[in-house]
Amino acid sequence: MDIQETGLKDCVIIKPRVFEDSRGYFFESFNKKTFEDKTGLSGNFVQDNQSFSSYGVIRGLHAQSGEFAQAKLVRVLKGEVLDVAVDIRPGSPTYGKHISVKLSAENRLQLYVPRGFLHGFSVLSETAEFFYKCDNFYEKSAEVGVMYNDADLGVDWMIPASKAAISDKDLVLNTFASLK
Numbered sequence: 001m002d003i004q005e006t007g008l009k010d011c012v013i014i015k016p017r018v019f020e021d022s023r024g025y026f027f028e029s030f031n032k033k034t035f036e037d038k039t040g041l042s043g044n045f046v047q048d049n050q051s052f053s054s055y056g057v058i059r060g061l062h063a064q065s066g067e068f069a070q071a072k073l074v075r076v077l078k079g080e081v082l083d084v085a086v087d088i089r090p091g092s093p094t095y096g097k098h099i100s101v102k103l104s105a106e107n108r109l110q111l112y113v114p115r116g117f118l119h120g121f122s123v124l125s126e127t128a129e130f131f132y133k134c135d136n137f138y139e140k141s142a143e144v145g146v147m148y149n150d151a152d153l154g155v156d157w158m159i160p161a162s163k164a165a166i167s168d169k170d171l172v173l174n175t176f177a178s179l180k
């Protein structure tokens with residue numbers, strides 16, 4: 001697998017090595033030893049999540065706080081999304097900065113979203129199945145979030161406003177400024 005830096009420390013793009021033959025393809029979608037050796041990060045994932053969404057859905061921006069913080073290794077099983085990670089680690093030189101990367105079933109890219117980041121994605125294809133590993137369990141009481149369209153963050157979700165589909169929960173998230 002190849003590792004590509006994003007400019008945000010510890011937030012990396014992973015390109016798996018794919019073996020193709022007459023039957024189709026094979027790749028290791030996660031190998032703890034290879035992951036840890038190549039990235040220098042911990043691969044102690046304890047929960048897998050999967051979601052299905054239609055075009056225009058924007059999920060995020062989400063995180064869990066304190067001892068419940070989660071790192072996520074995210075990828076797309078079907079379709080294409082624009083995946084977004086925002087550094088909200090106190091004292092980080094890139095605090096408030098975000099990266100976005102297109103993840104698809106076709107490019108098979110994965111994004112490692114470190115603990116202390118907000119995470120979200122928008123669906124660019126007709127539908128998308130999204131899969132991610134988490135290194136800490138879901139804890140409802142620790143959920144925190146920032147509005148997807150926060151002006152200070154300035155994320156371009158590549159979805160026209162008239163087509164954006166947001167959950168009721170995500171329409172009442174905080175501003176980025178209120179996190180400080």
Ligand SMILES: Cc1cn([C@H]2C[C@H](O)[C@@H](COP(=O)(O)OP(=O)(O)O[C@H]3O[C@@H](C)C(=O)[C@@H](O)[C@H]3O)O2)c(=O)[nH]c1=O
Binds near residue numbers: 059060119120
């Ligand atoms: C995230 C999560 C949700 N749930 C439940 C709570 C709720 O009833 C239902 C749907 O939850 P949500 O609306 O929060 O799902 P969703 O908006 O897809 O939330 C996810 O968004 C992406 C961007 C992330 O980064 C994830 O960490 C997570 O926050 O599933 C769990 O049981 N376990 C979980 O780990």
